[in-house]
Amino acid sequence: MNFEVAPLPYAKDALEPVMKQETLEFHYEKHHKGYMTRLKSLIEGKPEADKSLVELIRSSSGGVFNNAAQVYNHTFYWDGMKPSGGGAPPAGDVADLINGLGGWEKFRTDFVAAGAARFGSGYVWLVLDGGKGKILDTPNAETPLTTGQVPLLTADVWEHAYYLDHRNNRIGFLEAFCDKLVNWEFVAKNLRSAK
């Protein structure tokens, strides 16, 4: 595998004022790249190093799994945001999927509630599960890649994701994510790939 994290899909100040440049500098440069540095130290020169990141996540445990999954989850999180994003999805397959979950307002309420209810660190996800949309939350580095579901969107609810912007207000962070950051084109691309 390639031991470099993917570049951010936007400049570090592109999500201002919703998400501070300082947040991206710490979260991407220190946390995300830190997981890759630890993963590299665990597997470089070993047979696992020849696997893709997804293969590694699906076949490992312990520290290798935790760091590999965190590398994947963070890239997925970055790609699911964009400047001036969020709000209800435009008409199309994604809007149909969201309508299947009760519509945009209900989705927003349920997505925020799932992320808020996740005790400690983890992620809240929109996934495709048996062909239908589903909201779920996962602890720590866990990812739907290992449970047969197709990830469509995620929000990182580790405190490092929101503390510089929202302090301890995780709900405020998740509402801002839904209203101003979600990249629905990314969700649509993942949905197309799953079919």
Ligand SMILES: [Fe+2]
């Ligand atoms: Fe994170």
